[in-house]
Amino acid sequence: MSNSDTIVALATAPGRSAIAVLRLSGPSTKAILDTLCGNVPEARRASLRRLRNSAGELLDQAVVLYFSSPASFTGEDAAEFHLHGGQAVVSAVLRAILDTGLGRLAEPGEFSRRAFLNGRLDLTAAEGIADLIDAETEAQRQQAMRQLEGSLSETVESWRDRLITAMALTEASLDFSDEGDVPDGLIDEGIAISSAVHTEIVNVLNDGRTGERLRTGFSVAIVGPPNAGKSTLLNRIAGREVAIVSPFAGTTRDAIEVRCDIDGFPVVFVDTAGLRDTEDEIEREGVKRARQRAEAADLILQLHAPDNQSSQISGSETIWPIDVELIAVRTKADISLFPCTVGDANTHADFVISAVTGQGIDDLLLAIKRRISKRTIQAPLITRERHRRALIDTVAHLERISETSSRAINPEFIAEDMRLSLRALGQITGRVGVEHILDKLFSGFCIGK
Amino acid sequence: MISDKSRYDVIVIGGGHAGTEAAAAAARFGAAVALITHNASTIGAMSCNPAIGGLGKGHLVREIDALDGIMARAADLGGIQFRLLNKRKGPAVRGPRAQADRKLYAKAVQEAIFGIENLDVIEGEATDLIVEQGRVTGVILGDGRELTAGSVVLTTGTFLRGLIHIGDKQIRAGRMGEKPADHLSATLERHGLTLGRLKTGTPARLNGKTIDWTVLEMQPGDDDPEPFSLLTKNLPNAQIACGITRTTSETHAIIRSNIHRSPLYGGVIESRGPRYCPSIEDKVVRFADRDSHQVFLEPEGLDDDTVYPNGISTSLPEDVQTAFIRSMPGLENVEIVRPGYAIEYDFVDPRHLTSSLETRAIKGLYLAGQINGTTGYEEAAAQGLIAGLNAARAAAGNEGISPDRADAYIGVMIDDLITHGVSEPYRMFTSRSEYRLSLRVDNADDRLTGKGIEWGCVGAVRTDIHQERQKTLTEWRDRLMEWTLTPQEAGRYGISLNRDGQRRSAFQLLSYPEINAETLISVWPDIANMPKWLRSRLETDAAYAVYLDRQVSDIDTYRRDEMLKLPADIDFTMMPGLSGELRHKLSTVRPATLGQAARIEGITPAALAILAGYASGRRRSQNEANAVDQRVPA
Structure with a gap:
C-alpha cells in the first residue's frame, strides 16, 4: 500500500440516509475534483457542485469540500462529497471516481493511518481514532472520545509533570549543590512526589482491566448441564438462530460467541458445551474448553433446567472458583411442573426465565448490565495493552526509588530511577528530555554564581 | 616557535581555551599548525571567572586530560584552591574544581603551546577565509598576508561582532580593551551558515586590599587536593581560601530602582543569556521573593590583589555597580578595578555542523567554543580538542571521529549541539548525560585514552602510563x-x-x-x-554494578541505532509522508544516523519508520522500522 495512491471511501454508514459522505485523500484529489466537478472548489469552503461522470452524465448535486495539504485530516490533499444519500447515487459517484483511474478504494483505517504517518495525530490520538472507527457501541465510543480528548493524556500528563518536578528537585541537588540558592533536602521532596505518583499509578493499574474490556467486550459465559437451555437462551438474546438447538443433550460442542450491545455496553455471550461427564472424546474436549472459557469470563450465567421429578436441581453440582461472578438462572419456566420463584431456597436461582415465552429475560439482561456497569463506575484510563506495559515499567522504576531511599544510599541512583521512570512514561506521552527538567529547575531556583 | 611560513596543514584562529586545545591536538596528531591570535600574550587568558572545572565541567576537564589535552595540566599548575564538589554524594556526580591564579594558568598554557615544535603562533587578525569550491583553503590576515591550509579551525569566542554593554554605553570589542572580529561573520553567512546572537556577562573586579575580610565567612579548599591530570604528581602552589558575602535588601533596592538603566531590561539587549548564569539584575527581578543571594569573593592570583565577585555579573552603569556592590558586608569601602559588563556576540547554529565539528557548508572548516553557542572554558576546550584533531586528520586524509554519548560528556555535548541547536549558551550538566553512572571523572582515562591513542591525539608518555x-x-x-x-x-x-x-x-x-x-x-x-x-x-x-549492567544494554541499543547511517545526500524536503515541519527540522539537522534522527525534538515514530527505509547498515528494513517504532513512540 503506497501513500502515493489516492484513496476513496464512504465515510458514513452504508444504506439509506439523508446525506452520504464520500471521502477522498491523496495527490490526485485535485485531478479527480476537476473531472467530476469541472473545477477545484476553493479550499476549506463548502461549495455546491454538479457531479458528472466522464460521459458527461449528471450524477448528483452535492456539497463539495476541498482541503489542501497539509491542512487536512490526513495531511494530504483531501476532499469530501456530501451526496444525497441513496445507494444508487453513492455507487454512481464512487464508480465515476474509480473510473478516472486516479483513485482506489481505501483499506479500513487507511485515512487515519495516513494522518498518523503525516504527523497529524500523535500515537494516543491515533489509537483513539482507530477505536472510534471500531466503536460498535455507545460506551466504546465514549471511551474512544475520552481518550482522544485526553482524559488518559491529562492523567498521564499530570504524572509526567510531577515526576519532572521530582527529578528537577533531585537534579538541582546534584548539579547545583554548590549554589547558594539550592537548599539541602530537595531530594526528599522529590522522593515524596515520586512516591505519591507511584501510588496513583498502581491504583490505576488495579482497575480490573475495565478499559481493555470496554474495547473488546465483557464476556459472559452461559454454562450448565446439557440441555439446560443455554443455546435457546443465547438465541433469545441474540434475536436470531446462532447455535444449533436440538432437544438432544450434547449438541453444542464448541463455544459459540455472540456479540451484543446491552444498553451501550459491549457484551460477548459465550455459549458453551454442556458440562457433564461423557465418554465421547470430542464432547469431553468440548466440556474441558467450556470450563476454561467460563473461568476466564467476566460473568457466568449458571443455568439449571427444572427436573420435573422434583423441585431440586438436576445433575451434578458444578464447582467454580470462589472469585467468579455468577448468576444462577432457572430455565424453562414455561414447562416447569413446579412453580418456582426467585429466592426459593430449593431452587437457588437468582432468576427464573423462559427463553420461549420471554419471561424474565429483560430482568436478566438488566442484571447483567448492572453487574458490568458496576465495574466501570470509574472511567477506565487504560484501554491499551501498550499503555499498561508502559505504566508497569514506570512503576518498576518508582518502586526501586522507595527501596533505594529507605537504604539512604547514593542519590544518583534515585535520579537514575526517576529518569528511567520518566522514560517509561514517555512511551505514552512522548519523550521527556533533559531540557524539560532544566526548565523546571531554572524556573524554581535562582541558579548562577 | 614563531615563524613566517605561509603553508600549514591546520590553521587555528583564536588563542582561547578552544583555540589552544585545537592547535595542540592538531600538533599531537603530527600536523604543521599555525595559531593566529591578536596578541600572543593573551593566549590562555581566563576572560571571566578564575576557575576551572566544577559539576559537569570537571568531567570535561578529565576527558580532555584523557585525550592528552592541556587544560587539566595547566589547571594543576595554576590552581590555588582545589575542591571536589558533591564529595558526600555519589562518585558519578562528583566534580573537581580549581580556583586558578590567572597569570600562572595563562603561563602554563603558553608554555605548553610555545613548546610544541610543529606549531607556529602568528600574531594578527584573521579578517577572512579563502574558500574555493565550497572548501576552505586558507586565511587572509589583516595585513594582507595569505596563509594556506588543509583545514581551518575557527574559535572566535565572544569576538564575532562583539558588542559590550555597560549601562547605555556600548563598545565594539571582543573582550574589554580588545578589537572585535567583524569580517568573518559576513563570510560565514555568505556561505549559507545561519548566525544568531547570544549574550553573556561578567561582574566587576574588586581591589582585594579594600575588602574587609575579617567580617567574611571563608571557604577553604580540600585538605587533600586532588589534581585534574593523571600526569600531575604534585600540585605546586599554596592553597588559598575564598570569602563569602551576600547581597542585602539594600543591594536589591538599588538594583530595582535602577533597573531601567540596565540594557537587559531597557530592551537594548535582546539576545539570550544563560539561565544558569543570570546577571544580578535578572536574579533580583526573576526571584523577587529572595531577599539575599550568595556572592563568592575569589582571589584572582597569589600575587594579585584583584578579586572576582562570583554571582553578580551585571550590565548596569558604573555608578550603580559601585553603589550596589558597596551595600554588601565586607565591601562597604571596596574599590572597583574594572566595571562588569554584558557582551553580545555572533554564533553559528551548531546544527550546521557534523559530529566532527566540521561545517557542512564549507568543507575543511571546523568550529569550536562559543561560536557554537556554548559557554564555559571547559566546553570550549573540549570542542577545540575534537575540532583540532579532526582538522588535522582531515588534512592528512583521515576520516572524522567523535566520542559518542556513551563514551564521554564531550560526546553528549557535541550530539546535543548538532542535534538540538541552542537557544541559550550551552553549559555542561551531569544531568545532560543519560549514561551518567557510566561516565565518571574516575574512569575518564578508561573510557577515552585507548580511543585517543587510536585517533592519534595521545602522546607517548601518556600512552605508556x-x-x-x-x-x-x-x-x-x-x-x-x-x-x-x-x-x-x-x-x-x-x-x-x-x-x-x-x-x-x-x-x-x-x-x-x-x-x-x-x-x-x-x-x-x-x-x-x-x-x-x-x-x-x-x-x-x-x-554501581546493577545499574551499570542495565546501562550496558541501554548503550547497546543506542549504538545499534547509531549504526544505521542515513545517506549524507538524502533530500529530506522531498521525502513523502513527512509533515512540513519535520522536513524542515530534518533538513536543518541532517541527522547522520537513525539514532540521531530519533533524538530530534518532535520526531514521530511514523517518521522514523519512513527514515528507517533509507538507512543503510540494516538487515531488514521493515524489522528496523518496527523496532524503532516500538522503542520511540511519539
Whole structure:
C-alpha cells in the first residue's frame, strides 16, 4: 500500500440516509475534483457542485469540500462529497471516481493511518481514532472520545509533570549543590512526589482491566448441564438462530460467541458445551474448553433446567472458583411442573426465565448490565495493552526509588530511577528530555554564581 | 616557535581555551599548525571567572586530560584552591574544581603551546577565509598576508561582532580593551551558515586590599587536593581560601530602582543569556521573593590583589555597580578595578555542523567554543580538542571521529549541539548525560585514552602510563571476580552475609555499602597491595554494578541505532509522508544516523519508520522500522 495512491471511501454508514459522505485523500484529489466537478472548489469552503461522470452524465448535486495539504485530516490533499444519500447515487459517484483511474478504494483505517504517518495525530490520538472507527457501541465510543480528548493524556500528563518536578528537585541537588540558592533536602521532596505518583499509578493499574474490556467486550459465559437451555437462551438474546438447538443433550460442542450491545455496553455471550461427564472424546474436549472459557469470563450465567421429578436441581453440582461472578438462572419456566420463584431456597436461582415465552429475560439482561456497569463506575484510563506495559515499567522504576531511599544510599541512583521512570512514561506521552527538567529547575531556583 | 611560513596543514584562529586545545591536538596528531591570535600574550587568558572545572565541567576537564589535552595540566599548575564538589554524594556526580591564579594558568598554557615544535603562533587578525569550491583553503590576515591550509579551525569566542554593554554605553570589542572580529561573520553567512546572537556577562573586579575580610565567612579548599591530570604528581602552589558575602535588601533596592538603566531590561539587549548564569539584575527581578543571594569573593592570583565577585555579573552603569556592590558586608569601602559588563556576540547554529565539528557548508572548516553557542572554558576546550584533531586528520586524509554519548560528556555535548541547536549558551550538566553512572571523572582515562591513542591525539608518555594502568585494572578486576567465599567463611572474618550458601566474589562483596577494599584485606591480604586509585575505582564499579549492567544494554541499543547511517545526500524536503515541519527540522539537522534522527525534538515514530527505509547498515528494513517504532513512540 503506497501513500502515493489516492484513496476513496464512504465515510458514513452504508444504506439509506439523508446525506452520504464520500471521502477522498491523496495527490490526485485535485485531478479527480476537476473531472467530476469541472473545477477545484476553493479550499476549506463548502461549495455546491454538479457531479458528472466522464460521459458527461449528471450524477448528483452535492456539497463539495476541498482541503489542501497539509491542512487536512490526513495531511494530504483531501476532499469530501456530501451526496444525497441513496445507494444508487453513492455507487454512481464512487464508480465515476474509480473510473478516472486516479483513485482506489481505501483499506479500513487507511485515512487515519495516513494522518498518523503525516504527523497529524500523535500515537494516543491515533489509537483513539482507530477505536472510534471500531466503536460498535455507545460506551466504546465514549471511551474512544475520552481518550482522544485526553482524559488518559491529562492523567498521564499530570504524572509526567510531577515526576519532572521530582527529578528537577533531585537534579538541582546534584548539579547545583554548590549554589547558594539550592537548599539541602530537595531530594526528599522529590522522593515524596515520586512516591505519591507511584501510588496513583498502581491504583490505576488495579482497575480490573475495565478499559481493555470496554474495547473488546465483557464476556459472559452461559454454562450448565446439557440441555439446560443455554443455546435457546443465547438465541433469545441474540434475536436470531446462532447455535444449533436440538432437544438432544450434547449438541453444542464448541463455544459459540455472540456479540451484543446491552444498553451501550459491549457484551460477548459465550455459549458453551454442556458440562457433564461423557465418554465421547470430542464432547469431553468440548466440556474441558467450556470450563476454561467460563473461568476466564467476566460473568457466568449458571443455568439449571427444572427436573420435573422434583423441585431440586438436576445433575451434578458444578464447582467454580470462589472469585467468579455468577448468576444462577432457572430455565424453562414455561414447562416447569413446579412453580418456582426467585429466592426459593430449593431452587437457588437468582432468576427464573423462559427463553420461549420471554419471561424474565429483560430482568436478566438488566442484571447483567448492572453487574458490568458496576465495574466501570470509574472511567477506565487504560484501554491499551501498550499503555499498561508502559505504566508497569514506570512503576518498576518508582518502586526501586522507595527501596533505594529507605537504604539512604547514593542519590544518583534515585535520579537514575526517576529518569528511567520518566522514560517509561514517555512511551505514552512522548519523550521527556533533559531540557524539560532544566526548565523546571531554572524556573524554581535562582541558579548562577 | 614563531615563524613566517605561509603553508600549514591546520590553521587555528583564536588563542582561547578552544583555540589552544585545537592547535595542540592538531600538533599531537603530527600536523604543521599555525595559531593566529591578536596578541600572543593573551593566549590562555581566563576572560571571566578564575576557575576551572566544577559539576559537569570537571568531567570535561578529565576527558580532555584523557585525550592528552592541556587544560587539566595547566589547571594543576595554576590552581590555588582545589575542591571536589558533591564529595558526600555519589562518585558519578562528583566534580573537581580549581580556583586558578590567572597569570600562572595563562603561563602554563603558553608554555605548553610555545613548546610544541610543529606549531607556529602568528600574531594578527584573521579578517577572512579563502574558500574555493565550497572548501576552505586558507586565511587572509589583516595585513594582507595569505596563509594556506588543509583545514581551518575557527574559535572566535565572544569576538564575532562583539558588542559590550555597560549601562547605555556600548563598545565594539571582543573582550574589554580588545578589537572585535567583524569580517568573518559576513563570510560565514555568505556561505549559507545561519548566525544568531547570544549574550553573556561578567561582574566587576574588586581591589582585594579594600575588602574587609575579617567580617567574611571563608571557604577553604580540600585538605587533600586532588589534581585534574593523571600526569600531575604534585600540585605546586599554596592553597588559598575564598570569602563569602551576600547581597542585602539594600543591594536589591538599588538594583530595582535602577533597573531601567540596565540594557537587559531597557530592551537594548535582546539576545539570550544563560539561565544558569543570570546577571544580578535578572536574579533580583526573576526571584523577587529572595531577599539575599550568595556572592563568592575569589582571589584572582597569589600575587594579585584583584578579586572576582562570583554571582553578580551585571550590565548596569558604573555608578550603580559601585553603589550596589558597596551595600554588601565586607565591601562597604571596596574599590572597583574594572566595571562588569554584558557582551553580545555572533554564533553559528551548531546544527550546521557534523559530529566532527566540521561545517557542512564549507568543507575543511571546523568550529569550536562559543561560536557554537556554548559557554564555559571547559566546553570550549573540549570542542577545540575534537575540532583540532579532526582538522588535522582531515588534512592528512583521515576520516572524522567523535566520542559518542556513551563514551564521554564531550560526546553528549557535541550530539546535543548538532542535534538540538541552542537557544541559550550551552553549559555542561551531569544531568545532560543519560549514561551518567557510566561516565565518571574516575574512569575518564578508561573510557577515552585507548580511543585517543587510536585517533592519534595521545602522546607517548601518556600512552605508556595508560597501558600500565589498564593492565593493573584488568588484573585486579579479574582477581576480585575469581576470589570467592561462602557466607560461613565470611562470618569467620566478621563479615555477616545472608546465610544462603551462595559463594560471593570479592567484587560482589564490594557492592555492599558496609564493605570496602580495606575490609577485605583481612580475607585476602593481597588487596593491601592494590593502588589507592584502583581501590576506589573498583569499589564504585561494584556499588554501581546493577545499574551499570542495565546501562550496558541501554548503550547497546543506542549504538545499534547509531549504526544505521542515513545517506549524507538524502533530500529530506522531498521525502513523502513527512509533515512540513519535520522536513524542515530534518533538513536543518541532517541527522547522520537513525539514532540521531530519533533524538530530534518532535520526531514521530511514523517518521522514523519512513527514515528507517533509507538507512543503510540494516538487515531488514521493515524489522528496523518496527523496532524503532516500538522503542520511540511519539
